[in-house]
Amino acid sequence: MIEVSHVSRNFGDFRAVNDVSFSIPTGQIVGLLGPNGAGKTTTMRMITGFLAPSAGSVKIDGIDITENPVEAKRKIGYMPESAPLYGEMIVEDYLRYIAGIYGQNPEEKVPLLCKECGLKEVMSKNISELSRGNRQRVALAHALMNDPEILILDEPTSGLDPNQVEDVRSIIREIGKTRTVIVSTHILSEVETICSRAIIISGGKLVADSSIEELKNSIGTSSTVYITVGGDGNKACELVKSINGVAGVTVGPKEGEANLSELVVSVNGDAEIRPVIIKKLVEGGFDLYEAAHNKNTLEDVFHTLTEAK
Ligand SMILES: Nc1ncnc2c1ncn2[C@@H]1O[C@H](COP(=O)(O)OP(=O)(O)OP(=O)(O)O)[C@@H](O)[C@H]1O
Incomplete structure (x- = not known):
């Protein structure tokens, strides 16, 4: 001890x-x-x-x-x-x-x-x-x-x-x-x-x-999902926000792809909700171009905690 x-x-x-x-x-x-x-x-x-x-x-x-x-x-x-x-x-x-x-x-x-x-x-x-x-x-x-x-x-x-x-x-x-x-x-x-x-x-x-x-x-959410969609990005954002387990969503233009939007979805806890997000978007009539997933790492935590000092 x-x-x-x-x-x-x-x-x-x-x-x-x-x-x-x-x-x-x-x-x-x-x-x-x-x-x-x-x-x-x-x-x-x-x-x-x-x-x-x-x-x-x-x-x-x-x-x-x-x-x-x-x-x-x-x-x-x-x-x-x-x-x-x-x-x-x-x-x-x-x-x-x-x-x-x-x-x-x-x-x-x-x-x-x-x-x-x-x-x-x-x-x-x-x-x-x-x-x-x-x-x-x-x-x-x-x-x-x-x-x-x-x-x-x-x-x-x-x-x-x-x-x-x-x-x-x-x-x-x-x-x-x-x-x-x-x-x-x-x-x-x-x-x-x-x-x-x-x-x-x-x-x-x-x-x-x-x-x-x-x-x-400790840095809020346990993972982040990045989704590239066609169509009205703001509407897609509202749709994803309504899904259980989603902590927050931001939307912006997809870099280098003028007609597409990127949703950055913060996910709470360990729940695997990627299939739910994808299904909801497809059912909502959105064209899906990409979906990527990033689990928060100790590295993210380290940077968040030590860069603020
Ligand atoms: N004997 C000493 N005299 C003066 N300053 C010292 C002495 N030992 C350490 N320091 C200073 O105290 C601070 C902390 O040093 P320390 O070696 O504990 O850091 P550290 O986290 O182990 O770093 P590193 O990962 O680079 O080894 C540093 O700014 C260092 O310059």
Whole structure:
């Protein structure tokens, strides 16, 4: 359990993080999102105890990280974006060495992490020879060495090829079943695939904190249907407005098609009402030229919430 309570951080006169609060229970994978410079890394560094808050508190399982840093940090594993690894060491030796530092039994711990992080093929290789994906796995094994209840991952898949991305994501999903995981990322599809919840920070402030589904619905409608019709656009608009589940319709000339109109139909909830719209228009005597559908994505939400700042 992580409790971030009214946390701020100043650098000189500049406030990088401004009165941010959230709490995360065990067994949840949460995406920390925000544009460049939003304050994500600063927030994560305060949660891990690397940076003291200027105001507010961070508690890990009820332990205040400023008052009791050693005890609180014991519960946290942190994987920075570019994890510093000893390139000249063999993977197995490196993990045994880290086990020693954390007071763990390497005979037990290293084989477990080898399995959990999919390192079997590379255990006897030099770290400097590894692909970026495999280096990330070693860094993940390092972060998991003290069996942390909380795992904090900064851009875990940055710079990986699509296969490596999928591998690392599935390891994270597995790890997240029994731990609290915070993933900072620029990749919104990553949040949709591995996180159940997203926290969005913009300009140092928390602008959203909810499940991915709630976020997608938070910008009003859940999808938009674009329809190109011939005939009287305004009449077509009135007809579509009367359909159950339609939140709103706007009409305008279709770009590059002087005689046609485009209806932009906002649809509420998850109902599939495209066939109803099409049927109604055809029955109403309108010629239908095109119909396209766009489900609101996390990207739409992200832009709406962060561009206003
Ligand atoms: N040590 C520091 N001294 C002065 N300013 C800092 C320091 N660390 C961060 N900042 C500033 O605080 C703001 C937030 O930075 P932070 O690194 O937390 O953002 P971020 O959301 O992680 O961005 P990115 O996605 O680009 O990594 C930025 O304007 C940054 O320049």
